[in-house]
Amino acid sequence: MHELSIAKNIVEIIKESVEENDLRSIERVVLKVGELSGVVPDSLQFSLEAISTGTELESAKYEMKRIPFTIKCKVCGNVSDNELGIVKCPVCGSKDTEVVSGNELLISEIILKN
Amino acid sequence: MSVITVERKILAKNDELAEHNRNLLKQNEIFTINLVSSPGSGKTSLLEKTFETLGSKVDISVIEGDVQTSLDAERVANYNVPVVSIVTNGACHLEAKLVQDALSNLDLEKTELLFIENVGNLVCPAGFDLGENMKIVLVSTTEGDDKPLKYPKMFRNSEAMIINKTDLIPYVNCNIETLKNNALNVNPGLKIFEVSCTSGAGIKEWCNWLVENVRTKHSHEKQLMY
Numbered sequence: 447m448h449e450l451s452i453a454k455n456i457v458e459i460i461k462e463s464v465e466e467n468d469l470r471s472i473e474r475v476v477l478k479v480g481e482l483s484g485v486v487p488d489s490l491q492f493s494l495e496a497i498s499t500g501t502e503l504e505s506a507k508y509e510m511k512r513i514p515f516t517i518k519c520k521v522c523g524n525v526s527d528n529e530l531g532i533v534k535c536p537v538c539g540s541k542d543t544e545v546v547s548g549n550e551l552l553i554s555e556i557i558l559k560n
Numbered sequence: 561m562s563v564i565t566v567e568r569k570i571l572a573k574n575d576e577l578a579e580h581n582r583n584l585l586k587q588n589e590i591f592t593i594n595l596v597s598s599p600g601s602g603k604t605s606l607l608e609k610t611f612e613t614l615g616s617k618v619d620i621s622v623i624e625g626d627v628q629t630s631l632d633a634e635r636v637a638n639y640n641v642p643v644v645s646i647v648t649n650g651a652c653h654l655e656a657k658l659v660q661d662a663l664s665n666l667d668l669e670k671t672e673l674l675f676i677e678n679v680g681n682l683v684c685p686a687g688f689d690l691g692e693n694m695k696i697v698l699v700s701t702t703e704g705d706d707k708p709l710k711y712p713k714m715f716r717n718s719e720a721m722i723i724n725k726t727d728l729i730p731y732v733n734c735n736i737e738t739l740k741n742n743a744l745n746v747n748p749g750l751k752i753f754e755v756s757c758t759s760g761a762g763i764k765e766w767c768n769w770l771v772e773n774v775r776t777k778h779s780h781e782k783q784l785m786y
Contacts, residue, residue, distance in 0.1 A: 448652055448653050448683070448688075452570055452571070459568055459572075463568075464564065477570075482713055484683055484684070484686050485687070530712055531709065531712020532709075533745065533746065533747070542748075551570045551687070552567060553566045553567075553570055554565070554567055555564065557561060557564075558561065558562045558564065559561065
């Protein structure tokens with residue numbers, strides 16, 4: 447359940463990014479969560495709600511953008527979504543590939559109400 | 561409605577502390593391994609065999625991470641190896657701050673090789689940099705051969721995989737070639753060792769590799785310094 451510790455980090459970044467008197471006016475926080483990040487969005491959502499209850503962030507909503515696991519083959523150039531974690535190119539079979547996306551764990555945007 | 565664009569890594573704070581640890585370890589010429597695995601795969605047993613085999617050849621220290629109890633730290637202390645215990649009281653992984661605190665309780669000048677035995681868990685420790693030189697994942701034959709496919713991030717983020725309990729292969733449902741192929745499909749550069757902490761098979765090869773890395777690390781750091 448490392449999502450709880452990740453949730454605490456998210457709250458800290460929000461507090462650093464938004465002026466204190468604006469915290470109650472946060473409508474939505476957009477997070478980017480890669481499929482290979484090892485983070486379960488539902489658990490993270492639960493943890494965020496649990497630690498926000500009774501705080502100025504109680505009414506904030508969290509939107510999780512799932513980023514797919516994608517690899518690019520250095521041999522044939524094919525870019526594809528692949529079975530999670532498998533780096534073997536589905537077209538030519540080479541393992542000489544790079545992970546293009548899927549590792550992300552970012553706080554992307556904070557949207558304030560007017 | 562106004563939008564604040566942040567685009568910050570959520571674990572940036574942990575990564576900064578990890579970098580601080582890495583610099584401290586580098587200054588002291590310490591080769592550091594973050595040992596990760598599921599519970600019961602044999603991390604502490606591997607350490608015990610490593611102490612027995614290396615003897616006084618290498619100055620080893622250990623940071624022992626456990627959810628509860630200092631039982632593993634006591635096992636390490638039996639070998640007269642300096643050990644600092646971190647009891648996480650429920651947390652499923654170690655973070656860089658905990659390691660930073662533990663490092664202040666170790667004699668770094670008398671350490672060449674540092675093992676950080678992480679909490680037994682194949683998910684959470686994968687995401688947290690502690691400032692180590694490398695993660696090494698330990699997997700035992702009793703867990704089956706599908707673990708790299710089920711926990712790809714851990715195998716992706718490790719530089720080596722140690723397969724333990726090879727003496728049990730005749731009795732368990734684990735095809736070692738399948739296990740290796742699964743791991744290499746997730747991380748083609750993975751260095752693989754096969755060991756048994758019960759029979760001692762493969763321990764010498766593992767220890768030789770360790771000594772080589774400690775020596776390479778030292779000569780590399782010295783080159784950088786001068």
